[in-house]
Amino acid sequence: PEMVSDLFRKRMPMKDPLFFAASTVERSPADILAAWEESAKVDVLPPETKARTAFAYTNFGRPGKVVSDTRLADIDTRLIQFANNVRLNIKKTTFARNTVQVSVRVGEGNLDFPETPFGLSSLMSAFSNGGLEKHSIDDMRAMLQGRQVSTRFTSTGTSFGGAYQTVPQDLELQLQVAAAYLTHPGYRPEAERRWRENQVLSWPRLDQNAQTVWSIKGMRALASGDRRYGMDPDDGDAWRSFVELRHYLTPALKSGAIEIAVVGDIDEGQVIALVAKTFGALPKRDPAPTKYKSDKPVIFRQDKTPLVFTHAGEANQALAQVYWPVTDVDPDAQPQEARVLAVLAAVMRLKVVEEIRESLGATYSPSANASLSSLYPGFGYVNAGAEVKPEDVDRVIAALEKIAAELRAGEISDDEFSRALTPALEVLPQNATSNSYWLGLIAQAQTRPDLMERSKLPAVEASLRAVTKADVTAAAQRYLTPGARQEARVIPAVAP
Numbered sequence: 001p002e003m004v005s006d007l008f009r010k011r012m013p014m015k016d017p018l019f020f021a022a023s024t025v026e027r028s029p030a031d032i033l034a035a036w037e038e039s040a041k042v043d044v045l046p047p048e049t050k051a052r053t054a055f056a057y058t059n060f061g062r063p064g065k066v067v068s069d070t071r072l073a074d075i076d077t078r079l080i081q082f083a084n085n086v087r088l089n090i091k092k093t094t095f096a097r098n099t100v101q102v103s104v105r106v107g108e109g110n111l112d113f114p115e116t117p118f119g120l121s122s123l124m125s126a127f128s129n130g131g132l133e134k135h136s137i138d139d140m141r142a143m144l145q146g147r148q149v150s151t152r153f154t155s156t157g158t159s160f161g162g163a164y165q166t167v168p169q170d171l172e173l174q175l176q177v178a179a180a181y182l183t184h185p186g187y188r189p190e191a192e193r194r195w196r197e198n199q200v201l202s203w204p205r206l207d208q209n210a211q212t213v214w215s216i217k218g219m220r221a222l223a224s225g226d227r228r229y230g231m232d233p234d235d236g237d238a239w240r241s242f243v244e245l246r247h248y249l250t251p252a253l254k255s256g257a258i259e260i261a262v263v264g265d266i267d268e269g270q271v272i273a274l275v276a277k278t279f280g281a282l283p284k285r286d287p288a289p290t291k292y293k294s295d296k297p298v299i300f301r302q303d304k305t306p307l308v309f310t311h312a313g314e315a316n317q318a319l320a321q322v323y324w325p326v327t328d329v330d331p332d333a334q335p336q337e338a339r340v341l342a343v344l345a346a347v348m349r350l351k352v353v354e355e356i357r358e359s360l361g362a363t364y365s366p367s368a369n370a371s372l373s374s375l376y377p378g379f380g381y382v383n384a385g386a387e388v389k390p391e392d393v394d395r396v397i398a399a400l401e402k403i404a405a406e407l408r409a410g411e412i413s414d415d416e417f418s419r420a421l422t423p424a425l426e427v428l429p430q431n432a433t434s435n436s437y438w439l440g441l442i443a444q445a446q447t448r449p450d451l452m453e454r455s456k457l458p459a460v461e462a463s464l465r466a467v468t469k470a471d472v473t474a475a476a477q478r479y480l481t482p483g484a485r486q487e488a489r490v491i492p493a494v495a496p
Contacts, residue, residue, distance in 0.1 A: 014040075053143050055173065056134040057180035064280025066272065075456065077442050078268055082280040085287045089261040089442040090268050093435055100171050100264035101435045103443040104161035104178050104279075107256025111158060111291045111375075113248055118227055119237020123245050124155040126195035130242065131186035140177075149174045153181040157375040158292055160252055163439065168265060172274045179278040182253045187242040199238040206231075210319035210387060210490040213311040218488055221307050222323060223379065224299045257286040259447050263439045288447045292332070298379035300325040306487040312494075319490035320396040321385030324404070324480050332374040335454050339463050340471045341479075345370035345382055346420035347412055347472060351403045352384050360395060364388050382479060385488075393489050401485065407476035412469050424464055428457050 021032050064082035071078050080088040113120040128151050131137040140151050148170045152162045166174045207213055220230030227235055258279055262271050311317070331338035348368040356366045366386035373379050384400045431437035445452045453459060 052145075053135075053139060055140075055143060055176060057132065057184060058176055060176075060179055060183065060278050061281040063273070063276040064282075066276070072445070075438075075441070077445060079446055080272055080275075081446070082276065084280060084282055085257065085285040086275070086279045086282065087257075087259040087446040088272065088275050088280075089259070089445045090266070090271050091261075091263045091438050091442055092266050092268060093264055093438065095433045095435055096264065098167050098265055099435065100166050100168055100262065100266055101439045102164040102166065102171070102174060102178075102263075103259075103261040103439050104164070105159035105257075105259045105443060106161045106182065107159060107252030107286075108289045108291050109155045109157055109159040111294060112160075112252045112256070115296065117240060117244055118235060119240040120245055120248055121155055122199075122237045123192070123195065123240045123242070124160075124249075126191045126242075127155075127185070127187075127245065127249075128153040128181065129191035129194070130188045131191070132180050133184040133186055136186070136188060137191065144173075144177075147173060149177055151177060153178060157294075158289070160249075160256070168267075171262075171266070171271070172277075175274055175278040179282070182282065185246075185253065187246055189242065192242045196238055203233045206233075207310075207312045207493075209313040210311050210317050213309050213490050214319055214321070214488070217309050218307060218321075218490065222301050222381070222486065224301050226298050228298065228376070255284070255286055257288050257447065258282075259444060261439055261443045261445070263435050263442070292448070293374065294376050298373070298376040300327055300379055300381070301486060304483070304486055306489065308488075309490045310493040311490055313492065315492045315494055316389055317492060318388055318390040318393050319385065319488075320388050320393040320400075321383055321488040322397060322400045322404070323381045323383040323486040323488065324484050325486070326370070326372060326380035326382060326479055327378045329372055329380055330374060330377040331372045332451065336463055336466065337475075338370075338372050340467050340475050341370040341372065341380075341382060342424070343417075343420055343464075343467050344407070344472045344475045346424070347416055348382070348384055348403060348407060350416050350419055351406065352386075352400065355399045355403055356386060356396060360392070360399065362388065362392060364392075364396075366396075390491050390495070393491065397487055397489075401482070404476070404480040404482075404485070407473065408480055410469070410473040412472060417469050417472070421464060421467065425461065428461055432457055 017036075019029075019032050019036065021027060064084055064086065066080055067083050068081035069078070076091065078090040080090065082088070110121040110124075129137045131140060135143070137151060144151070148166045150162065150164045150166075152164070153160070154162055161178065164174055164178070205212075206216055216230045216232070218230070220226065220232070223229035231237075260275060260279060262275075326341060329337045329341065345368050349366075352366040352368050356362055356364055364386045366384065368382070368384035370382045371380060384403070386396055388396050441452055441455050454463075
């Protein structure tokens with residue numbers, strides 16, 4: 001502290017300071033200076049030192065017993081199952097010293113929530129801020145200062161929990177915090193209130209730029225009005241309550257399947273012991289999730305009338321996009337078809353950049369993507385577009401449709417194909433030395449081994465190298481048809 005104070009005195013001498021004051025009451029410079037001089041006479045006392053509160057949830061019961069212990073030799077990963085059905089996947093690496101990454105997956109995530117009341121998945125973003133029964137979130141942040149431990153516990157489409165990065169000496173505390181959200185969630189009303197206030201405060205800003213308007217209105221229109229895409233203040237999700245959330249979340253927290261993955265600078269035996277003392281000590285869990293896909297499909301918009309929305313942002317900003325639906329590819333069940341579509345999008349991206357930047361002479365940053373959903377099979381698409389000036393919207397859409405025609409005609413040069421495929425191949429060796437890659441690979445190694453097998457580096461490389469120009473052309477002919485395209489524009493409400 002003394003060194004910091006000395007540095008402040010040297011770098012910030014209080015000689016001829018410049019004052020800025022904002023007030024609803026007019027003050028003269030003399031008044032401001034007098035207040036400053038008076039304040040300088042008051043000693044600044046150090047804050048009161050408070051004893052750090054100990055974390056209350058360290059005993060979850062008798063440590064769990066290991067009933068299964070196997071190793072996947074090809075990826076040197078250890079698979080553990082405890083007597084209470086909790087599963088643990090471990091991979092020791094040397095890529096990043098003193099770094100540990102953890103994945104905790106509980107239950108079936110948003111799939112555990114009913115269609116009505118709508119908005120529980122949104123309220124889950126406030127769940128961890130509700131703290132624990134004995135600790136508010138502010139208390140937890142104070143007691144975790146100086147520790148690499150996260151209080152995050154949220155939901156995804158298929159699980160509750162989170163992904164965490166910590167250090168070996170804090171791994172036990174990270175596991176304790178995550179497990180405590182299962183056993184003693186706080187549901188404090190102030191967290192619900194702050195979440196609701198933030199929701200309501202965001203509404204006036206929903207039309208402030210083209211991208212935001214598209215994400216909340218355009219995507220909902222593409223999904224035929226399905227509330228799981230986009231948003232609308234009239235959805236009513238801002239009025240969900242922790243009372244409702246507790247009712248629907250409690251079964252998953254109490255008995256939902258648990259799969260944990262730990263990757264990094266670790267000792268396998270220590271990891272097993274720590275998980276045995278936390279998650280392994282919990283009452284019996286479901287053996288595995290039973291749902292990975294929604295029972296209610298999302299229907300891609302059937303009406304091909306061009307979509308037009310307006311925004312209240314800058315008058316020289318607009319968005320031009322074209323979407324082509326892909327309703328028959330489930331990336332989980334059809335990984336090779338999904339890979340072909342990804343390469344198609346990469347080739348399209350190259351062509352779009354060249355056409356818009358060079359042929360149209362515009363310095364825009366266009367994009368092209370393939371998006372396929374395993375959670376909502378049947379709602380997928382290939383799209384291309386750019387944020388442009390309003391006067392260029394029609395030209396850009398015409399250019400995108402011209403490129404789609406070229407792809408249907410098989411006009412893909414060897415250079416374009418190579419440039420589209422090479423980046424995906426070049427990243428594979430980097431993944432081999434990435435803890436994040438390994439965590440994603442083994443996160444569901446026991447409950448969904450099929451996904452793991454398809455995501456192993458040799459399988460991905462073989463899949464990519466199997467894609468041909470003929471495959472890409474066939475995909476373009478199947479999906480990028482004139483009758484299937486959906487044009488979309490977001491233009492300024494006030495003309496420039």
